[in-house]
Amino acid sequence: MRNILTAIIIILPLSGLFGQKNKLNDNILNLINQETEKFMNLYMDLHKNPELSFMEYETSKKMANELKAIGFDVTTGFGGNGVVGVYKNGEGKVIMLRTDMDALPVKEKTGLPYSSSKIVKDLAGNDLPVMHACGHDLHMSVWLGTLRTLVTLKNEWKGTIVAIAQPAEEVSGGSSAMIRDGLFRKFPKPDLILSYHVSPELPAGTIGYFPGTIFAGVNTAEITVYGMGGHGAMPHTTIDPIVLSARIILDIQTIASREINPVKPAVITVGSIHGGTRPNVIPDEVKMLLTIRFFEDDVYKHIRESLVRISRGAAISSGLPENKMPLVQFEENLIPPVANEQNLVLQTVKYMKEIIGDENVIKVDPSTIAEDFGRYGRTEENIPIALFWLGGVNMDKYTEHVEKGTVLPSLHNSSFNPDFYPTFKCGVEAMTKSVIELFANKK
Ligand SMILES: [Zn+2]
């Protein structure tokens, strides 16, 4: 009897707590169901009218208007076409939610009734087809859906939301422009920042997470290899930069395979090589372009030093003089890795599981793609960040992929087509719930 009483005493307050949690979950779900159709219309409009990086003029106006309608204080033209909205709801944490806005120069082949047929002039004056082939239209819809739900449920939380719509993610200038313009100084400084990227591999209705660095850092290098050109029939009178480049390319393969600790991933790809014009002319120089991917800063530092050493070493061994040493140049503004803060990820995962179910929140491997979201976590303010994959694949297509091995279109593919309804619903549910719980969490 005593045991039963103790059990009742323990269960009662717990069931009260669970009751409250379930009520909150129900409220969130009801609101999303009421709003989904409106957001489908917004999504179709964004999808039909994509804009290229640094040219998100109409898209940013739409984001600003939607934010105002929800009740945010809105600043436009921040960091180029960036938009910042602030919603204050009493004392509490500051949580920043980020979306990106730009599309890609890809000709859409999804066959959707709301396909983009847009051709626009880029900043250099070239006519290019444009498509939301990276799902940023979906990011914007989920972001606005979450903000609207959070504001409707404002009695459930206290604090400040800073919502940012970032331009130019695809060319990686947008986050740095917003930071440089004073994102963390001119608006309430966030305690944490959250973002999604739609996944071309996970089924709609699921979320992927990694409690650590989820996306690689990237930089581009250009190597100019000099030689002493001459007649192709008289190679002994020349120093051939094409042969020298071949030697350098093979030596570069040993950086990741022989020099870097094998448990630390690194990619060095020579994606472009140009030299010479005729079969019988040995040219004076060869140019190579490389992409470098890394997850840790010391790995990147090592790759940089090795590229210079290997290029120089090969040039010396070929007999070139000091003034003909290869020129190895690196992009100044590299894209850093997206280093998710472990505790923030694990806390958020717990809340996401409470609303979309344990089985729908999936731990994934890191990826060597890049995202400029990582920059927000690398300023002197040292703000914890977390980016999650938002599953976007239609369930039937996903099942076919698993059972028959059909290929799913990747991000940036002309047929990329996330399944709006279940993806939107899952994204808004999980993010709304997480933000409310993160506001309540004292840590
Ligand atoms: Zn992209």
Ligand SMILES: [Zn+2]
């Ligand atoms: Zn993207």
